[in-house]
Amino acid sequence: MRVRRLWQTQTKPVELLQAARQGDSEAFRGLYEAHVGQVYGLCLRMTADPVEAEEFTQATFVKAHANLAKFRGDSSIKTWLHRIAVNEILMEARRKRPELLDPDSPEFTRLQQADTHGLRVDLEQAIGELPERARHVFVLRALYGFTHPEIAAALGIAVGTAKAQYHLARQRLKALFTEAADD
C-alpha cells in the first residue's frame, strides 16, 4: 500500500505551516504544492520569462523556508509568498538598474501612442511586452490585488508614479483591444 504523503492530504494550510516550522519538509512541500501556481504565475507575469520565473519561484520558496519562523500570520501565506516573490524579482531588477519610465518623458508618450496595428490581442503577450516597470505595476495591481501604496512601497516609488505606470500599462493594453476591434 502506498503511503499517502502529508502534502497530498487535505491538511489545512495553518497545520502545514505549523508542521513546516517544526522542520517537517513534507509539510513545507504541502505549502509549495498549494501555492506554487500562484507564485509562478506572478513571477511569470512580472518577468515575462519562463526560465527566470522558475528561478524566482524557487528562490521564493527557499527564502520562505528560511523565514518560516518570522512569518507572524498577519497576512495570508499567499500574500506573504507573493511579497517574497516580488522582493526577489525587484532586487534582481534593481541590480540590473532598469530605467524608470518618467510619465513626463517623450518615451512615455510614445508608448502611450504606440502604433499597435497588426498586433494580436494576446493579453499575456501584451503584458509581457510592457515596459518592465509598467508591467510590474500592472501585474501586481490588476492580477494579484496589490494596492497602489503597497506597490509603491515594494517598488520604492511614489504612489503617484505607481498610478501613472498602471495607467500607462492600461493605455497600451487597451490600445491593443481597440486595434483588434478595428481590424
Add this chain to the structure above:
Amino acid sequence: MTDAEQRLDQAIEGLPRSVRPGRDLWPEIEARIMPPVRGSGYWALAAGWLLTAVGIGLLGWRLSMAPVEVSPWPDGALAAEFNLDATRLELRNELDRAVALLSPADRAALVAELDGLRAASEAVLAALREAPADALLQELAASNARRELAVMRQVTQLSHEISQRT
C-alpha cells in the same frame, strides 16, 4: 467605460492567476532547503572502517596460514608492502581523531554502530576459519588488500574534512 476598456477588464478577469510551471521545481527547492545530512561522512567512515577491518583481518588470517596453492603474492612481500601492523595502528589513530571531533550524541551513535560492525566482521572471520581452503575467500582477501589502500585514503580525507568543518 469604453468598449475597449470593458473588453480589457474582461480579458484581465479571465487570466488565470495560478500557472503551474512547466517542470517540477520541488526537487531543486528541496535540495536547497534541506540541511546536509549530518553524519553521512561518519557512516562512510564507519563503512570504511568495516572494510578495512575485514581486509586487515583477512590478510592477517591469510598470512598466518600455511602456504596454499593459490597465492596472489608471496606472503613476506605482502606483509612488507602493506606494513599491516603500522597501518592498523595509524588507521585507528586517524579514526580516533575523527571520532573525537564528533558531538557526544553522534560519537555515541558511531561507537555503537562500529561495535556492531566489528562484531559482524569477527563473525565473518570466524566463518572463514571453518573453511580456510576457500579460493574465493582468498581472492576476497587479495581484493580487500587493494581496497584497504583506497579506504585508508578515504579515512584520511574524511578526517581532514571533519577537521575543516569544525
